[in-house]
Amino acid sequence: MPKFFFVFALFIFTKTYSQISQPARWEREQKNSSHNYTVITMGKQGVALVHDKQKYEAGKRFWEIIALDTLLNEKWTQDISVDNRYNFIGHEYRDGVLYFLFRFGEVDMGDLKIMKMSLADRSVETHTYEPQLGIKLTHFTVVENKAILAGYISSEPAILLFDISTDQGKIVPGLFVKNTTLLDVRVNTNNTFNVLLSESPSKLKKKLVLKAFDHFGTLLLDDAIEVESSKSILSGVTSTLVRDELMIAGTWSEGIGQQAAGFFSVMVDPYTEQKINYYDFPQLNHFLDHLSPKRAAKTKAKADHKRTQGKVPDFRAMANALRIDEAKEGFLFFVEAHSNSTSLNNNYRNSYPYYGNPYPYGYGFGSPYRLYNSPYYSPYPMFGNSNTTVEIKFLQASVIMMDAKGILQSDHGLKLEEIKTVSTEQVSDFVWSNGKLALVSANGKEIIFQLSQSDGVPLINEKKPIDIKSSVESIRSDEENITVRNWYEKNLFMYGYQTIKNPEKGNRDVFFINKVTVE
Numbered sequence: 001m002p003k004f005f006f007v008f009a010l011f012i013f014t015k016t017y018s019q020i021s022q023p024a025r026w027e028r029e030q031k032n033s034s035h036n037y038t039v040i041t042m043g044k045q046g047v048a049l050v051h052d053k054q055k056y057e058a059g060k061r062f063w064e065i066i067a068l069d070t071l072l073n074e075k076w077t078q079d080i081s082v083d084n085r086y087n088f089i090g091h092e093y094r095d096g097v098l099y100f101l102f103r104f105g106e107v108d109m110g111d112l113k114i115m116k117m118s119l120a121d122r123s124v125e126t127h128t129y130e131p132q133l134g135i136k137l138t139h140f141t142v143v144e145n146k147a148i149l150a151g152y153i154s155s156e157p158a159i160l161l162f163d164i165s166t167d168q169g170k171i172v173p174g175l176f177v178k179n180t181t182l183l184d185v186r187v188n189t190n191n192t193f194n195v196l197l198s199e200s201p202s203k204l205k206k207k208l209v210l211k212a213f214d215h216f217g218t219l220l221l222d223d224a225i226e227v228e229s230s231k232s233i234l235s236g237v238t239s240t241l242v243r244d245e246l247m248i249a250g251t252w253s254e255g256i257g258q259q260a261a262g263f264f265s266v267m268v269d270p271y272t273e274q275k276i277n278y279y280d281f282p283q284l285n286h287f288l289d290h291l292s293p294k295r296a297a298k299t300k301a302k303a304d305h306k307r308t309q310g311k312v313p314d315f316r317a318m319a320n321a322l323r324i325d326e327a328k329e330g331f332l333f334f335v336e337a338h339s340n341s342t343s344l345n346n347n348y349r350n351s352y353p354y355y356g357n358p359y360p361y362g363y364g365f366g367s368p369y370r371l372y373n374s375p376y377y378s379p380y381p382m383f384g385n386s387n388t389t390v391e392i393k394f395l396q397a398s399v400i401m402m403d404a405k406g407i408l409q410s411d412h413g414l415k416l417e418e419i420k421t422v423s424t425e426q427v428s429d430f431v432w433s434n435g436k437l438a439l440v441s442a443n444g445k446e447i448i449f450q451l452s453q454s455d456g457v458p459l460i461n462e463k464k465p466i467d468i469k470s471s472v473e474s475i476r477s478d479e480e481n482i483t484v485r486n487w488y489e490k491n492l493f494m495y496g497y498q499t500i501k502n503p504e505k506g507n508r509d510v511f512f513i514n515k516v517t518v519e
Contacts, residue, residue: 019519020438020449022467026072027512030497037511039495042093043488045119046070047513050091050100056084063088065098065117070488072515078122086113090140094187096120099142108134114147116164129162129169139185143193144215150185150195157182157197161217172217180209183236183250190241191215196248198233199224208233208276210248210268223270231278234260235321237333238268242326245404249333250321252278259316263335265406277406280313285456286413287317290337290395317395322426329454330403332432336416337396338424394419397428397439401454410456414439417448421481429486431518438518442466442482442494445475447516467514468500476501484516492516 035052042048049066056062061084067075082088082102090101098117104110111130117123129147135158139150142164149160157180159172177199184196197209206227212220225248227233236250246268251260262280281287282303288296303313317337325332394416401409412430419427419441428441436459439450446463453459466482468475475498482496495513502508 020440020447020464021517021519022447022514023517024070024072024515025467025469025512026068026074027469027500027510030509030511037495038088038091039483039485039493039513040091040093040098041485041487041493042098042119044070045093045096046075047072047487047493048093048098050088052088053079057081059084061086063100067119068513070491070515072493072513076122078117080115080117080124082113082115082126089137092140092142094142097142099147101140101147103137108136112149112162114162114164125164127162127164127167129160129167131160131169133158133171135160138182141185141187141193143187144191146215148185148187148193150182152182156180157195159185159195159217170217172213174211174219174222181233183233184238186238186240188212188241192220192241194238194240194246196236196238198227198236200232204229206232208236208248208266210238210246212246221268221270223268223274225266225274225276227276228278230254232256233264234258235319236264237321237324239324239326239331243331243404247324247326247331247402247406249324249331249400249402249406251319251335253316254312257316260319261312261316263319263321263333263400265331265333265402265408267404267406277408279408280307280315281317281319282313282315283408284398284400284411284413286411287337287396287398288315289413290415320424320426325432327432329435330401330409331406332430332437333400333402334430335398335400336394336424336426336428337398338392338394341391341393390422392421392424394421394427397430397441399430399432399437399439401456410454412437412439412450412452412456414441414448414450414461416441418443419481425483426485427481427483429484429492431486431490431492433490433518440484440492440494440516440518442484442496444482444496447494449518451518466494466498468498468512470502472503474501475499476507487515490518492518 038050040048046069051064053062053064060081062079062081066077069075086102086104089103092099096119100115102113114127116125133153135151135153137151141148145164147162156176162169179200181198187193192212192214195211199207208225210223232253234251234253239247249265252264253261264276264278266274266276282300299315306313319335319337322334397414399412431438435454437452441448448463450461451459477499484494487493493513493515499509
């Protein structure tokens with residue numbers, strides 16, 4: 001009887017806490033010469049794909065736009081064309097409209113074309129913008145039919161605002177400051193937008209600056225927050241006013257170090273003097289989960305000893321600040337950690353190649369270019385005689401929960417196994433629902449799923465095969481960098497490239513998208 005009760009209880013536990021399914025899949029066969037797909041999330045409207053057809057006619061280059069619904073059924077496909085001297089460098093989705101950004105040539109002085117496609121009637125408008133100054137683009141988003149083009153002009157941060165309805169552009173004033181880094185550009189739920197900057201006029205005087213503008217580029221808020229002289233801000237993101245409070249979170253280092261020592265948080269309030277909350281990574285319960293238990297315990301013990309001496313712990317990590325989600329319980333800050341190594345003749349595909357919005361519909365869109373050193377990062381695989389490249393090995397996905405004042409409450413971690421790419425583009429994601437957090441990643445043939453309660457204690461950690469269309473087929477080979485993205489409500493999607501083995505029809509190479517639902 002006790003044994004039966006144990007088995008029954010285990011069954012109930014599994015049914016209650018470990019439900020993850022793959023209710024839909026879309027795939028298309030890839031030929032050897034096929035170029036990669038760019039994936040654009042549209043929330044409850046589905047997913048859009050952009051595919052270079054490698055078709056040229058009368059000096060124009062053709063791109064295929066594919067619209068999928070939330071069950072990954074193909075709704076429609078449509079070609080767009082642009083002068084073949086223009087490169088596709090950005091995209092955005094907002095309020096039923098897709099935006100595609102192209103730039104002439106590969107120089108900062110190249111003029112820009114913004115193509116606007118309405119989902120309602122699939123009509124396409126093309127708008128040309130010729131900035132008077134050369135700008136090295138780092139961010140692209142849209143608010144109230146105005147394109148926000150952010151980057152650097154002569155090494156100083158700049159924001160260009162282009163009114164798509166009138167084809168008029170302007171420079172947003174108040175941003176040309178030397179020794180300043182542009183960290184984040186993000187649209188709020190009330191159609192204002194945030195610009196986050198790190199100013200370092202000297203080693204002893206550093207500031208974190210948040211400026212908020214309306215969609216006309218009028219300054220609404222300017223908050224300068226002092227940074228401790230011994231610390232440097234490496235990255236930062238803002239929330240998007242789903243809650244009343246505006247939160248900033250990111251990573252910091254000691255001195256001029258380029259690897260992060262921990263994360264920081266601070267609430268925006270220009271009317272009071274704010275203190276930044278600094279935490280080192282070993283203070284988190286799960287950030288070291290990618291290490292062996294013995295090494296993690298040793299690292300934590302050494303960090304505790306350093307703190308008692310008033311020193312910063314030695315542990316460092318390369319960490320990408322991805323986004324801040326907002327819930328009634330507070331704020332959830334999402335970070336991925338990785339390591340770098342160099343290699344030759346790299347054969348990895350970059351499965352999310354173009355600058356665009358890595359954040360799901362409903363979170364506000366921001367910082368779409370932030371992970372690339374150049375706005376013209378090659379979207380295609382490198383073979384044969386390629387130069388030495390950097391291989392990225394992802395280590396850990398971490399979600400840090402904070403209260404309304406940015407104070408650490410708990411953290412959640414998922415070890416990212418066997419994920420190697422040539423880009424630091426996000427590979428995992430999470431869903432927060434009913435006081436529980438689901439972290440999801442994929443290592444090629446399997447989905448890795450972890451469910452934790454609100455205090456960060458894992459309830460379940462499991463692997464499941466990636467579903468394919470036929471039970472008689474199997475995955476023969478796959479790219480290691482399968483990408484996972486939050487989509488809408490409790491749904492995510494994953495995408496990548498696979499070789500599918502069919503015993504009757506032989507092998508085929510495919511690009512695929514699977515819907516993933518946390519129930």
